Amino acid sequence: MLEAAGLTAVEESVYRLLVATTTASAPELAGQSGLPQHRVEAVLAALTGKGLAGPTDSDPPQYSAVPPDVALLQRRTDELDKARSTVTDLLDLYRSTRRRQDAGQLIEVITGAESLRLHLRQMQDNARHEMLWFCKAQYVAMPSGSNRAEYDALARGVRYRVLYEQAFFDDDNAVDNVIEGVQAGEIARSVPHLPLRLAVADRAIAICPLVPGGPQGSPGEPTAALVRGSSLLEALISLFERYWETAVPLSLGAAGTLPDARAAQSGDPLSETDRRLLSLLVAGIADKAIASQMGLSRRTVQRHIQHMMTLAGATTRMQLAWQAARRGWL
Structure with a gap:
């Protein structure tokens, strides 16, 4: 039985006749099957549509059978492709709906410097277009110069816009590390003060510390929020753009040095x-x-x-x- 190929009993009967002959016309198959010719013509059209038969250009057309394994394999492949597409669409709809209904899908709490470092690394590894950063003084998870994921992302074409607050440059080796980033393609600016730490990837996901914490080794582990598509994320992006507008660009001079950010903002x-x-x-x-x-x-x-x-x-x-x-x- 060929129910797996979606054939009716009449279609299977005519298909078996085609398999047993090299080619046959509708009148010939009508004579062999005892079915009216118009019925046989409708069945042949259905078999052709299902990839199990093919007509010639002769008049009347001669039909030949397509090997059943080839036809079934193609049908299964087409059905799998359709199923994958449907499942993908449903999964996207499910995630979107869950995020709107479940705050846990929009905001995930991250605790500890190691976990924060891991998420920041993953965000940059997955970024395809742009990273936005607020860099405050006194690191929490990543010491200045340790974020090597930035250079990998810059190399594959991800745009980095980074805002540094003035006190950031008081950290050891901070100036040299910023120069290295700018030389690699980072677009850097400076402001007197930043309200919080922030990293945003592709305007789709952000990390924003909830509890300040301190440098590694100091009391209290940092606690951060992983924020996905929402009004909160849009507000964080708007906050970044607001500070970016008034910040002083940090471009390298002829000697490969940065301008004095404090002097520029005096x-x-x-x-x-x-x-x-x-x-x-x-x-x-x-x-x-x-x-x-x-x-x-x-x-x-x-x-x-x-x-x-x-x-x-x-x-x-x-x-x-x-x-x-x-x-x-x-």
Whole structure:
């Protein structure tokens, strides 16, 4: 019986006749089976659709049987592919529904420095697009320079945006480690203070300590939250972007050194020429007129503007004006 191939009794009967002959037309099979020709034609169409028979281009068409093992194997393969696709869709729906209904699916509590290190490593190993970091002074799980997973991720094209608070650079070897990261492709900025520690992978999952804890060996193990897709995760990403906008870029100088983050954030990182040029720019004066008034070339004016845009982390002159007002440069 060929129920496994999805055949009815009539279809199996006609298929057996085809197997016993090299080729046969619908009229010939009707004569052999005793079935009306229109019924045989419908059965042949069904067998063709199921991959068990194939017609020729002759008139009337001649039909031949496809070996049953080949037909059954192909049918099973197609069914397995459909089943896999259906199961994947259902699993995604199940996970999404469970996360909405069960807070435990959205926030997982991690306790201990070793567990925290493991999760941070896994996040970076699985990242495909971007990592966001808040780096505060006094490490909790990863001493400065020990996060080698970053370099593996950078090598495969993952973008790293890292914010360092000023006190971070007081740690031993911190400056050298940041320089190494920037040389590897990390995009680094600095702010006077960060509100918390944070790591976000692909804007899909984040780690945010709940209990501060301290450096390895100090009393009290750190406790962190692993946060998945939710409004809380969106809020953490928005917090990062808010601090990123006002942070000072840390690009390497010609000697391969970082700028003094405290000096850059002291409120007066501009020269007297920069400040005068900026005031004219904000007033709406064109580059050519600024150059003439200050006795500079247009190229020099544009170089000063680009330098200030880099300091402010601005990509347009409008952003530069906004950042200059926020930072008290005007």
